[in-house]
Amino acid sequence: MYDVIVVGGGPIGSYVAYRLAAQGHRVLVIERKSGAGERVCCTGIIGQECVNTFAIDEKAILRRVNSASLFSPSGNRLHLRREEPQACILDRAAFDIAMSERAQDAGVEYNFDSRVKDVTFTSSHVNVIISRRGKAQEIPARAVVIACGFTPGLIGRLVPGTFRDFTVGAQAEVKTPGTDEVEVYFGDVAPGFFGWLVPTTPSMARVGLMSRQKPGHYLKKWLEQLAAQGKIASADVSISYGGIPLKPLTRTYGERLIVVGDAAGQVKPTSGGGIYYGLLSAETAAATLHQALADDDLSARRLTRYERGWRKKLGRELRLGYWARRLFERLSNRQIDRLFEIVKAGGIDEALLKAEDIAFDWHGRTIIKLLKYQIVARTLDVVKLPFKTGQIDR
Numbered sequence: 001m002y003d004v005i006v007v008g009g010g011p012i013g014s015y016v017a018y019r020l021a022a023q024g025h026r027v028l029v030i031e032r033k034s035g036a037g038e039r040v041c042c043t044g045i046i047g048q049e050c051v052n053t054f055a056i057d058e059k060a061i062l063r064r065v066n067s068a069s070l071f072s073p074s075g076n077r078l079h080l081r082r083e084e085p086q087a088c089i090l091d092r093a094a095f096d097i098a099m100s101e102r103a104q105d106a107g108v109e110y111n112f113d114s115r116v117k118d119v120t121f122t123s124s125h126v127n128v129i130i131s132r133r134g135k136a137q138e139i140p141a142r143a144v145v146i147a148c149g150f151t152p153g154l155i156g157r158l159v160p161g162t163f164r165d166f167t168v169g170a171q172a173e174v175k176t177p178g179t180d181e182v183e184v185y186f187g188d189v190a191p192g193f194f195g196w197l198v199p200t201t202p203s204m205a206r207v208g209l210m211s212r213q214k215p216g217h218y219l220k221k222w223l224e225q226l227a228a229q230g231k232i233a234s235a236d237v238s239i240s241y242g243g244i245p246l247k248p249l250t251r252t253y254g255e256r257l258i259v260v261g262d263a264a265g266q267v268k269p270t271s272g273g274g275i276y277y278g279l280l281s282a283e284t285a286a287a288t289l290h291q292a293l294a295d296d297d298l299s300a301r302r303l304t305r306y307e308r309g310w311r312k313k314l315g316r317e318l319r320l321g322y323w324a325r326r327l328f329e330r331l332s333n334r335q336i337d338r339l340f341e342i343v344k345a346g347g348i349d350e351a352l353l354k355a356e357d358i359a360f361d362w363h364g365r366t367i368i369k370l371l372k373y374q375i376v377a378r379t380l381d382v383v384k385l386p387f388k389t390g391q392i393d394r
Ligand SMILES: Cc1cc2nc3c(=O)[nH]c(=O)nc-3n(C[C@H](O)[C@H](O)[C@H](O)COP(=O)(O)OP(=O)(O)OC[C@H]3O[C@@H](n4cnc5c(N)ncnc54)[C@H](O)[C@@H]3O)c2cc1C
Pocket: 007, 008, 009, 010, 011, 012, 013, 030, 031, 032, 033, 041, 042, 043, 044, 045, 046, 114, 115, 116, 117, 147, 148, 149, 150, 151, 154, 168, 169, 170, 171, 208, 241, 242, 243, 244, 260, 261, 262, 263, 267, 272, 273, 274, 275, 276, 278
């Protein structure tokens, strides 16, 4: 019998599987696609901290980024630049493949073309019910890790509770005449959220946005504007979509069960980035399961350690990020424009860039520092801060 079956061979599922196999456990990953890295909708930006922490394969990195331009609704530009690279743009397919190869090298088995339909639980093991080329099969294991990404149907069946808030990302690969910098647009491009233009090679970029409603409509409109401005070669491109959870599940464990990654909603609510927080949580998931398997105690009570562990790392960040997200969604274009003016005129951007504790992956610190400027808090109509002064360190 397998020690652990991982449902989903995305980067987070592959990482949990790798960590468990490296510690001597027998692990099977079940993936509905026919190979790792197929049909992924993602911009693939991760911070340098993530690259260092998880030894991300250089082959999967398309380019490094040390600057970005942010545009307000009326076109005011904030240019942010640091000497050292802050982030990397991944070839998402190559990244997923590299993660699954690392797992396979450690001894993980993969069943591709296999869709998990259900999981049943007994007092001694779990049965994972899969459908492979039309044939049903039941595979037993001592525990199951759900890492199937944003799939509300399956999550709703397996876990008590479901996604409490989410948005949708839409993205296209476009030809460009040579954009060299990440660009982020606020305002009517993507009301409540933002749009991005991320160069991947000297002549290609990913253009996308997030929206609660009609993401395809907004993206098509924006692509046409970009084409008319000559920023992209053509608006006639295919668009892919993906759900993005904005709040974690209320409970991410159960009897012989752990939920991780997008499936658990471990995603930055500010930007929708889920790779780093998913990997950090995967590390905790593997460490908890390793001990629980060794002690032969896979009870829900024992696996609460996973939930406590990942919330200790990320809980505050996710709460603050979600608070900021909801605040941002209420802002008018005028307020966003005013915020840009204040930040620029007051040199707040420069001050933030100089602050050593401001990091690509930890938006909570930036939010807190920004709101400590009274003029910013007033402009955003923030009357009550979601934290006490002085309680700002993670
Ligand atoms: C438009 C867009 C842009 C994004 N940009 C970024 C970014 O720049 N940086 C960043 O950090 N994050 C970004 N994200 C989020 C990022 O893509 C996710 O956080 C990340 O993919 C989560 O990895 P995962 O392994 O948890 O889930 P996934 O990558 O979704 O993998 C889940 C896997 O489970 C499989 N699966 C699902 N159901 C079943 C089933 N029933 N049986 C078997 N297999 C199943 C799927 O086929 C998939 O391979 C973006 C998302 C979107 C939509």
